[in-house]
Amino acid sequence: MNARPEKLVVVGAGSWGTTFAKVLADSAIERGVVEPEIVLWARRPEVAEDITARKRNTDYLPDIDLPACLSATTDLAEAVAGAGLVVLAIPAQEVRGHLPTIRAHLDPAAVVVSLVKGLERGTDARMSELCAEELGLPDERFAVVSGPNLALEIARQEPTATVVASADPATAEWIAVRTSGPYFRPYTNTDVTGVEICGVVKNVIALAVGICDGLGYGDNSKASVITRGLAETARLVESLGGQAETLAGLAGLGDLVATCASPLSRNRTAGRHLGQGLSVEEATARLKQTAEGMKSVSAVVDLARRHGVEMPISEAMNAVIAGALDVDTLAGLLLARDLKPEGRS
Ligand SMILES: NC(=O)C1=CN([C@@H]2O[C@H](COP(=O)(O)OP(=O)(O)OC[C@H]3O[C@@H](n4cnc5c(N)ncnc54)[C@H](O)[C@@H]3O)[C@@H](O)[C@H]2O)C=CC1
Ligand SMILES: O=C(CO)COP(=O)(O)O
Numbered sequence: 118m119n120a121r122p123e124k125l126v127v128v129g130a131g132s133w134g135t136t137f138a139k140v141l142a143d144s145a146i147e148r149g150v151v152e153p154e155i156v157l158w159a160r161r162p163e164v165a166e167d168i169t170a171r172k173r174n175t176d177y178l179p180d181i182d183l184p185a186c187l188s189a190t191t192d193l194a195e196a197v198a199g200a201g202l203v204v205l206a207i208p209a210q211e212v213r214g215h216l217p218t219i220r221a222h223l224d225p226a227a228v229v230v231s232l233v234k235g236l237e238r239g240t241d242a243r244m245s246e247l248c249a250e251e252l253g254l255p256d257e258r259f260a261v262v263s264g265p266n267l268a269l270e271i272a273r274q275e276p277t278a279t280v281v282a283s284a285d286p287a288t289a290e291w292i293a294v295r296t297s298g299p300y301f302r303p304y305t306n307t308d309v310t311g312v313e314i315c316g317v318v319k320n321v322i323a324l325a326v327g328i329c330d331g332l333g334y335g336d337n338s339k340a341s342v343i344t345r346g347l348a349e350t351a352r353l354v355e356s357l358g359g360q361a362e363t364l365a366g367l368a369g370l371g372d373l374v375a376t377c378a379s380p381l382s383r384n385r386t387a388g389r390h391l392g393q394g395l396s397v398e399e400a401t402a403r404l405k406q407t408a409e410g411m412k413s414v415s416a417v418v419d420l421a422r423r424h425g426v427e428m429p430i431s432e433a434m435n436a437v438i439a440g441a442l443d444v445d446t447l448a449g450l451l452l453a454r455d456l457k458p459e460g461r462s
Contacts, residue, residue, distance in 0.1 A: 133206050135174045144301070153186045158189070158190060178268070197222040217251070231245065236416035262281050282305070284307055318428075319350070331392015353420070414431060
């Protein structure tokens with residue numbers, strides 16, 4: 118196999134992409150790498166200029182100083198060329214459109230990492246499936262990084278753990294070394310499907326928790342939604358061949374708790390706005406950033422239905438986002454379901 122280049126690239130200079138590039142840079146500095154090459158691809162020239170010239174991303178991470186070794190470009194081909202690691206950090210619905218350019222310039226030994234917590238609408242594809250299909254990427258060169266990873270807290274260097282999942286443990290370890298640092302601790306596993314699905318569905322559950330907030334419900338309601346949300350996530354993970362242990366880990370319970378508890382979560386915030394009576398359009402406009410749950414929920418329920426998996430909270434969220442269900446009738450609908458024993462089934 119060709120040697121893997123040490124240039125590291127993040128595609129997407131939003132809040133998580135920029136923070137992840139900082140994680141890579143701080144890890145390289147900590148490990149004593151001489152002149153680390155860490156590049157962000159930004160869609161907008163003013164964002165690239167802000168990062169390269171001022172080491173700031175004012176739009177997405179105001180007040181955060183970025184490492185001196187970070188630079189940014191708007192040229193995706195130039196960014197990807199010669200990189201050993203290509204990290205995808207753009208909204209799920211935008212990924213497919215960028216893959217032909219990435220494929221044309223991808224180093225034959227490069228690893229692709231997805232930070233994306235969404236499914237593609239229309240195909241229900243996970244990012245691992247999209248990359249395999251559109252990049253012709255073998256499983257051992259793909260990984261997903263997911264966990265309780267609210268970008269702003271990590272940008273502020275608050276201690277955080279995450280999961281790096283790849284079918285090939287050596288690939289996961291290679292990435293773990295390059296992300297590990299003074300405030301970021303990756304754990305590795307091989308359950309790509311489980312980690313991806315946990316990250317996607319927790320955004321849908323966070324919408325439901327946000328609606329509880331917006332309606333003025335307290336912690337009992339929210340804990341009930343979180344716990345039953347985890348149960349329906351488990352059913353989908355297992356039906357797709359993922360592992361039950363992943364649910365109890367950082368990418369499962371860890372991320373669900375962080376997102377559903379945090380005022381920083383865009384998905385929870387979007388749900389709160391819906392609960393307070395805003396329309397889907399109004400809630401989306403308020404956010405100005407990606408709330409993957411709103412976009413992916415239809416793909417989640419489609420995937421679940423195709424696999425015969427019951428996901429009542431996701432179904433209800435899908436109906437709310439489609440404008441077919443009023444948030445005021447949500448609780449009654451969920452509570453009126455048939456009585457059954459507690460558990461995953
Ligand atoms: N922000 C966070 O705390 C975390 C986010 N994620 C996931 O990371 C992914 C990226 O999220 P964020 O960086 O937070 O989003 P963001 O909303 O902060 O930024 C999105 C980025 O994608 C770019 N973008 C939007 N439309 C595009 C298009 N058509 N083509 C190319 N680029 C486009 C934007 O310019 C921006 O740079 C999402 O899937 C999200 O669920 C995962 C973990 C944590
Ligand atoms: O995925 C996240 C934390 O791990 C961020 O969640 P939001 O996209 O809801 O802000």
